[in-house]
Each structure stands twice: as C-alpha cells, then as structure tokens.
Amino acid sequence: MVQTTTGERDLHLDRERVVDDPSVMATPLRPTPTPATPTLSSYADAETLDGVLDRAALRRTPGLYTRAWRIFRANKVSMTAMVILIAIVIFVLSAGLISTYISGFTPSENHLSDKLKPVMTDGYILGSDGNGRDVLTRLAYGGRVSLMIAVLAALALFFIGGLIGLISGYAGGKTDTILMRLVDVLLSVPTLPLLILVSSLFSPGPVGLAFWLAALSWAGIARLFRGETLSLRGRDYVDAARALGASNPRIVMRHIVPNLVPLLVIYTSLSLPGLMLAETGLSFLGVGVQVPTPSWGNMLGDGQQFFRTNFSLVLIPGMMIYITSLSMYLVGNGLRDAFDPKLTQ
Template identity: 45%
Template sequence: MTDATVPAAIAPASPPQSYWRRVTKRFFKRRLAVIGAAFLILLGIVVTIGPMVSPYSYDYQDFDLLGMPGPMSAEHWLGTDELGRDALTRLLHGGRVSLAVGLAGALIAGIVGTLVGTVSGFYRGIPDIILMRFTDVMMSIPTLPLVLLLSGLFRPSPPLLVAIVGILIWMGTARLVRSQFLALREREFVEAARALGASGPRLMFRHILPNAIGPITVASTLAVGSAIMLESALSFLGFGIQPPVPTWGNLLNSASSWLSQAPWLAIPPGLLILFTVLAVNFLGDGLRDAMEPRE
C-alpha cells in the first residue's frame, strides 16, 4: 500500500509594502540622514522652547554690563554682549528667526518652482520656451548681489525677506519638476486618464504631480539650507533682518568686532549655521536615496 503524498503547505505571501513604508525603511538605513533629522528636530524644539523658559528676553539689557562683552557665568551661560544682553537667549531667539526664514523661504521656492515646472513640462511648446528661458535668465543672475540690491532698496522685514529669498531660489526646483513631467506625461496611466476625458489641470495635479512628489520633496529640503545660508549672509552684511531682532547672521556681525576679546560670542552662531546646513544636506541626500533608490 503506497502512502498518499501530502502536498507541502504553501506559506501565505506577505502583503506588499506601501511605497512610503519602503521609503521609511530605506531612509533609516542612512545613518547620516537619521543623525541630520534628529539634530534638526532637537534644534527646532530647543529654539522654540528655549526663549520661553529663559529668565531674560532677547532685548533685555543689564546696564551694569554695558560697554564690554561679559564672560560666561552661571547667570549668563554664553556671556553677554556689549549692550548687556544675554547671549544664549539671543542665540536661541535668533535660531527661531533663521529657521523660520529658511523653512518659509524654501516653501515659497518649492511652490513657485513646482508651478513653473508643472506648466512648462506638461504643455511644452511656447509655454515651455518662455518659462525655461526666464528660468535660465534668473539662474544667470548672481543671487547674492541681486538680494543685496533688493534688501538695500526695501530694508526688508522678516516676511519681505522670506519672499525675496523664496523667489530667488526656485529655479532648480522648476527644472527638476519639468524633467519629471516630461518623463511622466507620456506614461500609460496618463494616456489612459486622457482617453477617459481628464482635463489638463486634472492630469497635471491629480495624476502626474503625485508621482513627482519624491524629487520635489528632496529639492525643497535642500532649498532650506540655501535659504538659511542666504539669510545669514544678508544679515551678516547688514542687509537682512535688523537689530535688535537677532538672527544667527547679525549675531555674527555684531560679534566680529569683539572676536579677539570675546570669541564665545561668535563661535556658537557660526557653528549652528554650519551644523544646521550640514544636517539639512544630510537629510536631503537621505531622502533622495530613499525615494529614488539606485540599487
């Protein structure tokens, strides 16, 4: 009597992972990107809460300490500036302003660049020629001298500075979005939607744009670092946000006069600018590798 062959049990297939779950798993394998993200989150928490719990306001002056920067002490952990103001409080408040300008400027750049790239890449022809030649002209203009000119003319408030920064760093995002739309507009799912009668705006914003969100996210993340650097350079040169409102750039400007006597006033804002831009770049590189894997 022969034994009946028992078929081997078939293990149930694991459900396919979603796109964002795969992106998250790939992102957490990038150590520098994770460190950069953790640093930015911690920095955002510190500059948001720090000025609230500080016993001093950013413009409070101790008139007994006027004339010379004060040394680091238990009352003033990073010392005081020549006007008797607590350096740590001003550093934290300046970080709040610099990060806000960077994030808001990058957001404006992302929106403007996405709109220009979307219209140019989808319609091609005359709109593409006009928009891309305008983009080329904007890219050929040195950014810093133009921003210095605009800042000198308008003496910008923080909202105006955000607008100036945002409208001058959108060009890279526009070219990236255009290239994505040129590649995606001929894909089968777009042709199917077009055959079903979808209008141009629906095709652009409902079908094509969601498939280009990865590169747009990466470009917008990297634009944050550019915006922070641009704002810091303007404030350092005296054309950005004006004292007594602190930013990392104008803190460096005011500390440069006392560099030999009180280097502790210049080192912290300089290091925070450096580490913040590095963290943003690490984060952007990690997002790019996670959203557009090469392997």
C-alpha cells in the same frame, strides 16, 4: 496445426479458472473511477482564493513612503542628523520658555554694566554680548527667525518654481518656450548680489526677506520640475487616462502631481541649508534681518568686533549655523537616497 504462444496459453488457463471457480464469478466488477468534471462553483472558489492571495500579497508589499522610511531609518548618519536637527528645532521653539524660566532675560534687554560677560558668569549661561544682552536668549530667538525664514523661503520657492515647471512641462509649445526663456534670464543673473541690492533698497523684515529669497531662486526648481513633468507626461498610464476621456486637470492632479511629491520632499530638504546660509550671510553683512530682531547672522556680525576679547560671541552662533546647515544637508541626502529608485535598487 496451429501453434499457440505462451501468453495465449496463460490467458486460456485464466479463463478456465474463472469459469470453474464460483467465488471468482460472484465477485462484482468495480467500475473504473472517472475524473470529476470541473463545475462553475469550483472555478469560483479558485478565483476567490486567488483574489484573497493577491490582496494579501498587496498588503504585504510596502508602499513608497514605507519603503523610503525603512531605507532612511537604516542610514545611521542621516538618522543622527535628524535627531540633532529635531533637538535644535525644539530649542528654538522653546525660546519663550528659555527666556522666562532659564535665563530671565528678553532678547532685546540691555544691561550695559554686564556687557561682554564670559560664559557661566553672573547668571549669563552663555555670556553677554557688547550691549549686555543675554546670548542664550538671543541664540534661541535668533534661531527661530533664521529657521522660519529658511522654511518660508523653501515653501514659497517650491510653490512658485514647482507651479511654473509643472505648467511649462505639461502645456509645452509656446508656453513652455516663454517660461523657459524667463528661467534662462533668471539663471544668468547672480543671485547673491541681487539679494544684497534688493535688501539694501527695501530693508525687508523676516517674512519679506523669505519672499525675496524665493522670488530670486525659483528658476532652477522650475527647470527641474519641468523635466520631470515631461517624463511623466509620456507614460503609458497618462496616455490611458487621456484615452478614457480624463480632463487635463484630473490627469495633472491624479497622475502627475503625486509622482512629483518625492522630488518635492528631496529638494526641499536639500534647499533648506542653502537658504538658511543665504539669510545668515545677508544678516551678517547688515542687509538682512535688522536689529533689534535677533538672527544668527547678525549675532555673528555683532560678535566679530569682539573676536579678540570674547571669542565665544563668534564661536557660539557660528557653530549653531554650521551644525544646523550640516544636519539639514545630511537629512536631505538621506531622503534623496531613500526616494531615488536608481540609488535604492
């Protein structure tokens, strides 16, 4: 006799109930749903959605300059220095308005009867110098000359040094060797004595002085740009562009130069205070900007002989030189922190 298990008996009873019950037999069987097969349109929709999301993510990602501005703006010291520097620039650019509407004097106008007037005396807001010239007017015009020389020298400096460094780093070989030996020669010569010698021989004006400052100071910038160009030349995207047949000028202009712009911004701002101090030093020694053209340096030099009788003739231009150079340095330091990825990570 065959024995049945409990599960088999239950299955047999269920079959008998289904056969005996007409309502169960009348219920149609529902087909089991099968998963839908992906179509080409569904893939296209998914790819379109992914593309939209990728573009939205790219729009939300800040660029290099936007990120640098955010970092710089968060630096309170550099922002304060930039505000002070902007105020000084506005002051020197308004020299004509100050001469016409505030002081009423021209920068070379002499009134020997009013010489060595103290501050806020007889219409002289900042006093008068040993030749009876208005200090406020000369301070504004002198600041314009000093800042103009520093800016022109910085632009010429980075054009000459940056171009030579770019050519040396990208070309390599004998070109690199020759240019770097020239850089070594210039770096071995002390710049300040050479500037004094050149200024004494040629007595250049403001533009000529800016040119000589740049012509004798570009060697360090050339070496800096050469090293950065050597680093960029070996990057994968440069090799890929070269493999695709891009010409050397196109590689330089599209892939090398744009990556040198942050370096240019940083070291231009950091070089400005040194160039301005070089100009004021030469003018103080009498071999820079010559009278009657005002400069903060020659104002400081003219005022030193009246140091005991009228201290403000030394204090006012000296403080302007100090505040301006310090503000330039702090702004440059903030830009370096904003653009340098090693410091911002």
